[in-house]
Amino acid sequence: MLIVKKFGGTSVADKERIFNVAKRCIEDYRKGNDVVVVLSAMGKFTDVLVQQARDINPNPPKREMDMLYTIGEQQSVALMAMAMDSLGVPAVSLNAFQVKMRTTPAYGNARLIKIETDRIKNELESHKIVLITGFQGVDGMDNYTTLGRGGSDTTAVALAAALHADACEIYTDVEGVYTADPRIVPDAKKLPEITYDEMLDLSSLGAGVLHNRSVEMAKRYGVQLVVRSSLSLAEGTIVKEAVNMEGMLISGVANDKNTARIAVIGLEDQPGVAFKLFNHLANHNINVDIILQSVGRDGTKDISFTVAKDDLKEAVATVERHRNTSLKYSKIDVEENVAKVSIVGAGMMSNPGVAAKMFEALYDAGVNIKMISTSEIRVTVLIDVQQTEKAVNAVHNKFF
């Protein structure tokens, strides 16, 4: 069996944890499996690098940021190879250049185009555990790129797809996917299984277990994932195409505090205005989340949307840059103290009234709703960030 295992930064934060991961990988190796391991940078090392960079240049060039970031995973894989060697198992570390992990040239937010598998297969054939740097790639001009938040998950899934792996295991510091964040809702339950679509909505809504691009890729290539803890032997949560959840309306309640709302007020009420607005943002690699359009005064319209907090400054600057040229509007309004709370579940497609039940729970708890967005398997509301815990608990109690 060929197994791809991915361990995040906390799992390799120090010597003890590195050996813990090494031993878990060696267990699979000793059973005769081919083992490919994807690692993130150690613990807080990425934060240290960000601090170093900002100290020198508050607005460092993105290409050079990626050049700096990529040393983190290289450190992890090299040290892991040394740990495995000291346990008597041959291992080899490979970075994005050595694998040839080609991406688009979007620094800080690149997408994988192609992964060469020759080198990896050769190393597996010579009975080595292969350790690969997550999160990083190289563009067509040999510049380093990084895949954005949670990019190591994407690396692992892409490798599993490219290598036709039999299993892809994502190790994290929680035991799987829960019906809500256990730190907020003490009686949240671990789900044995979840569909790609539900996981997608959960991860894009801040459940924080898997990066949504990794789930999208898993869905596209049919890579079955297991999310489990690197610190316990508990069974994790399987993420796959279809699950049997008999009558379970929703699979989880998610919350996300990394969000900010931007309202562009008094836009011309003409065709193409929304297109132009979001096209400008897309050109700057800004992911927009909930979008709400409403009629404004005097034949204008207002468009509100949410972005990740990190992108807020650039999103506002982008909109302002096009003021009076391609975008005509009267003002921008920004709200930062907001959070998203969502319910997700394939079951709600065939169950009317799920959204109403959620709104009722929030009403009973005295939580005011600022924006609403729904998909076939998800209902999301934007609320005051102070009320997040109260809202998540109220909704979770209502459904579970």
Place this chain on the structure above:
Amino acid sequence: MLIVKKFGGTSVADKERIFNVAKRCIEDYRKGNDVVVVLSAMGKFTDVLVQQARDINPNPPKREMDMLYTIGEQQSVALMAMAMDSLGVPAVSLNAFQVKMRTTPAYGNARLIKIETDRIKNELESHKIVLITGFQGVDGMDNYTTLGRGGSDTTAVALAAALHADACEIYTDVEGVYTADPRIVPDAKKLPEITYDEMLDLSSLGAGVLHNRSVEMAKRYGVQLVVRSSLSLAEGTIVKEAVNMEGMLISGVANDKNTARIAVIGLEDQPGVAFKLFNHLANHNINVDIILQSVGRDGTKDISFTVAKDDLKEAVATVERHRNTSLKYSKIDVEENVAKVSIVGAGMMSNPGVAAKMFEALYDAGVNIKMISTSEIRVTVLIDVQQTEKAVNAVHNKFF
């Protein structure tokens, strides 16, 4: 003009020094020059990495050590590019993969084979300062390699040769090459010029200013070097083919405490014994320095030689591994508390009695000589490490 500038680890040890280096490079850039900068890892970062590695594996695989080491220079060049950007000058950082700096596959002690210059030239044409990781290379299989101690100097000289640079400036924490180590001999004098050969002997004997492989390469390709301080504007020392030193017998007194003596006693007195011994050591990339062979008892012979302290353990293990197979001997004797003291100078070729004058100085100072080795422009003695300062001062006083 195309200028290659190399800065060592102390020159980029912190934010202030990084900006200091950035400004010096930008000065040359603003005058209309093409500027290529080679950097080492920041300050003590390499030591931190070595500590991390040894903590995990006291004897880490050399391939993985190089994988770990190479993150150091990548960090330096990325941060330097950010510093230059913040000063309004476009810069681009390149690592060994991006340049394609091909080396032999000898991890930890690789030799440069070929440097591609296309990428560097393209970046220079688009008016960027090009920042290149020193010390590191990639072998034919895309594995990272490192060039051994002082390897960044070699990188700089090799780049200057490959790019046909007009100048190659090696910045260090001293102002140039001195007649002796100024920390030991207070009235040591800075040399305005020195020949490649003298520099070679000085650097291989522990003067610690330039790595000898970089000087060898400079001599081979006729790259004129300047050694100068990154912290002052003082003129440095020019290293070139021939200098005019009217009557100066020797150009400097060098000392090297990073040495250990191994004596292999009771070897068979047969042809090929020395070849076999040093061939085994060469196969393990162990550089041997002074060699002395003497007649032993009962038709045997003894061979003594010195190696760098780092290589001592492996050298002894290598000799022991071949005992009773290709090497027959009675015992190995190791002495660690030794130092080399040397006089170097093209002038001594035509001046008999230089060696005698050195021995006289040592005799007068009460320093016992353990081994002697000479070349046309150098006399080296091995002494007790405790007597190094006394010996260097005595010899320096005798000649200057």
